[in-house]
Amino acid sequence: ISPNDQPLLVRKILKSIWFVTTHTNQVRKYRLKSFGRSSNEHRFSQDHGENQGEQINVTDYFREKWNIRLRYPHLPVVELFNPVDKNKSHFLPMELVTVDEWQRSLKPLTTEQRAKVTKKTVVKPGERFGMIRRVIDECRFDQDSYLQKFGIKVHSNDMLKIAARILTPPDIKYKSAKDNQRDVIEKVQIGKWYLNNQFNKTREIRIWALVLVSQKEPDARQVGLARDFASKIPKAMSRYGVRFNSAAIEKSDAAVPDTILARMNELKMLGCEVIIYILNQVGDDIYHVIKYFGNVKLGMVTQCTRFDKLFANNEPRKMDMYIQNLVQKFNAKLGGINQLVSLMRALTSSSPRTDIFMFFGIDCTRTTCSREQPSIAAIIGSKDSTSTQYAGRVVQQYCPKGKISVEIIKDLHIYVRELLHEFSHHNTHLPNKLVFYRAGVDDGSFQKVLDNEVRAIQRACKGSKDHHINSFNKSNYLF
Template sequence: MSLQLTELPLRSDRGTAGKQITIRSNSFLLESFGQGNVHHYDIVIDGDQKSPPALNRKVWKGFEDFYQQGQESLRNIGAVYDGRKNMYTFKPLKLNDEKQLFKIDIQGKEHRLQIQKVAEINMMELQRFLDKKGSLTPNILTAIMAMDIMIRQMPSLTYPAVFGRSFYTPQEKRLLPGGVEVWQGFYQSVRPGVGKMYVNVDVSATVFYQSGPLPELVTKILGRRSLDELRRGLHDRDRHKLEKILKNLQVETNHRGENNRRKYKIMKLIPSTPDKTTFETDDGKKWTISQYFQSNYNLRLKYPFLPCVVIKKDVFVPMEILNVVSGQRYMKKLDEKQTADMIKFTCQKPHVRSNKIQQGFSLMKYKENPYMQHFGMKVKPEMHTIQARVLQTPKLSYHDSSENATFAPKEGAWNLRAKKVFQGVILHSWSVVIFTSGLPKPVIDKFIRQMCETFISTGVNVTNRNPPMTNANPQGNIEQTLKDAYMKAGNAVKSAPQLILCILPGKGVALYAEIKRISDTVLGLPTQCIQSIHVNQAKAQYCANVCLKVNVKLGGFNVQLPKQQIPFLSQAPTIIFGADVTHPSPGDFNKPSIAAVTASMDARGVRYSAATRVQENRVEQIQDLEGMVKEHLKSFYRASGQKPVRILFYRDGVSEGQFAMVLKEEISQIQRACASLDKGYKPKITFVVVQKRHHTRFFPIKPTDADRSGNCPAGTVVDTDIVHPFEFDFYLQSHAGLQGTSRPTHYHVLMDENKFTSDSLQELTYRLCYIYNRATRSVSLVPPVYYAHLLAARARFHRRGDEWSDSGATSETQDAAQQLASYAPVNSKLNSVMYYM
């Protein structure tokens, strides 16, 4: 039966551990979805599969009006169209042939629309899948896609900005720095559950360019108070920055009056200004752009000092005749201030978010939606109520000399008062580099004293409390500075250096990145960076957090779970992996993607080894997983003297559409890695995909079932109703809420040779979330995956060259092979310590 249903493990049982609570989810039950057939048609407009959805929808609207005059209205058969190539109806269209061509006139221009029937979908097949009586066929995927398009049809006709499953409206927006603004929107998608279909509705937000006059946007992008500050002209650096942000932005002309606005895309900016840019008209007369606009449009330019904009080949215009068209998405990476402001806008307490979701549900007008009525789709107007469970908090152990050394935390968090780390290191060979001139020596001395006292009280023994200090220029030769500090650390106590502590002037990325590149790839020595603001304050709590990081970087560990809490790890040699692939920011098709894999090296799952690889841009599969797994298995053997007989592999960053690829490619790479070490070596593998990028949220119903942030408590697990109809998956909210609405993590098992029960995998995963090495609270993501995130982010800094400067020009001038070669490998001395913490 399992072969017939799915390649993946089936859910063998429901979990029963923990305390039962009733919660709401932002899933709305689809009470019915019609039992007839859905007809699927392929649409091609103007012979091109890639024409833009906005144009396609106009042509489609023209086709609807045209077909309306025929025997049967398209609207009466509920035709829905996705704006690209798929169209669905609940009654067949009357076509003359299998493939029919229509000519549609839109504003005097003829468009060709070709329509061809491709399939008929029996909706009963979908119900069989939901009832565990049939597997997930391409037909069922098409049926779900058709329903998705049915619920999207109305918003796509009503709202200005629609991207995929979300639509946005400028009614509720907030300005961000840098000429952009965040709009609130709503997300909706149809999802299968156990025996039923659900509509998942959520609040979403995305960033748009601010619309209006282009010169105003320019001042905001460049962070100036007014255009007057640019009267002396633009530096090349500013112009490059502008061009990077404005390229391909849609603008419209404003100098010919309201009814004669033409739209263009910005191709580039030229260094020359309108009063210095000349051209010749057909009659041989020479003009500057400023003169031309004065003469032809009676327009005296207010900002002739701004560079000209190229809107067509050899067509240069002044900036002030252009307005930015509303509703254009900003796809570049946000800076720190923009990100902070965006978080403030999107961070909503659970009760506020659930009210907003209910508002979004009303905006979608499912009840009045004629398309859904034609297809027999009816959605229940209240959020779905689910039976969830709250798993018991695990016990944690610190060093025996701690007060109350083994204890169960309350509400997912605890503090280090009177606690000593489980295994502290001895710190004797270290030095301090001060990259800021704003700190008097007594202030630094006081901070180092406070740091040493906190380290010792927390269980890290500092034998040299007067480390050598170096004052350094943050713009100087960082590599030489760190090499000198390395030598000073070693010479002071005549032993191998362990750590360089760097005091930085602020949050600037460039200096931090260069320090990490040199320490990780050249010196092979951990560094700990501290901002000068913390040195001034010298707070014990801050020093304790630094201590947790330093202890782990030097090979110690902070906290562990007693053996009886983690039987899967303690009963037999077991290795836990965490893996992630991170990609460069959207629109960057040059920089490589980075694969990071971490793996435990002991029976407690607390110390991890590290491996990273740079690979081709946006390749989701981990290309050298075999090599990375091999390295980790060797590290485990060196650390414990045993070969793992069980592998638990948590893989992040994989969508449902990629499960088959992971199953086929990555799991076989793990098996090959084992066999390459010894032909007969076949540890049992459990492979779990970890997903954070989803829109499922949980809301407690009773105040007594909520934590102090109003969220469901840490340990809330859901494996009923809204999960897969029969595969082994669950949602786990493993952390206590801090602000906003918590996002549970979705775990989906792709292979399970270790035969986990629901309870055993859910409880192990939850307990591991309490031993994340740099926090005194449970975290939202299983730690090996969290470490893989940190590791991948760190590897971005290992690129040689001017990568972190404002211009960032180097990445665009290199091809893919040069890009890959520009990343330095991590010094092998660091592979078995958690240097990236």
């Protein structure tokens, strides 16, 4: 790890970890502050003994004081401290410091880590069937005396078969690339379809910028790839109806929050409508900084992409696919509508064409077995009949003292009612069909969450004095 990256490593990963040393025949725990020079190069003044005040390097000190010959004297020393006395540092060889075992990390997994976990844990149906058959064959449940005592029988000959059906896919409508006024229905195959036409609603971009954000000074190859990407974006996006009226304002900045904010302010003053950021070897903290400045502080539309993704998709065909995925996010952030989804064909029961659907998404994340950390609840509701524009509420939920945070969302009726009003103000009428997607509920909490949240949704529809909401009492709730 280069010296420039070491502070990031300490700040993001190592800062909250306990480290242990045992070379003094006592177990001592420390926190890590930073890295130093190699054991051969790091020198300090001795503060006791005959050689008090003399300079000595770490390698010689451990050989003379503790009779320890370092195997890796070229590695940097680690600067440790005891939280009781943060001002006193201990510079120790890396090979004599170990990570204390059985520590629990409270930090959430990154996107890449979650993807790796999913890839490791997903088992294909055929493999799972084989695993179940092996367990049945090895355990011989029909000969198990304990099961017989309890009167339990396991039918191990055949697995239970459940009738299923393939749902009719909905119609996905775009505008024709040849005739912009004509609707085109894309063919959906197993949940996928090709983007061959233009979006339903787009806008022209007068002024835009592309900013390369790097941890260190970018080289000529990196700058060249960023410029090549900037030149390809207008042509690629024009195929889908998103048009740029100017070339990009190209900038390159250090991954420093103050620098990023200053640049964003500058571009906003120039009338920039959207900023595309290329993140080059920076952590998630810089991504969150950009989103905070853009979404909360300045109200700028931002789209981030990573340099390694651009490099991996540098071939023309791969780059087209990459930009195709990017342009869909891009257009939605600008208030456009990518496609229209017609539910009539997909609904199994007859539904009048006058039905107006509103979709909700609800999730609640929490730190496992934590009495200090709040759970984070998010409630999202669509604002229009196309379900491409939405409003949301994100809240922190602190549990009562001594209790562990739970999945139930407090005051859900308030947030649902607010989102219903958002829908009403956007469309001048309310929906008569609600569809709720609820994520993150385990089997043990399912019934409790269901009972509480159905009542909260009903209360949201009944509790307002607005006559529009009162007329909504007879609506259906789909889960």
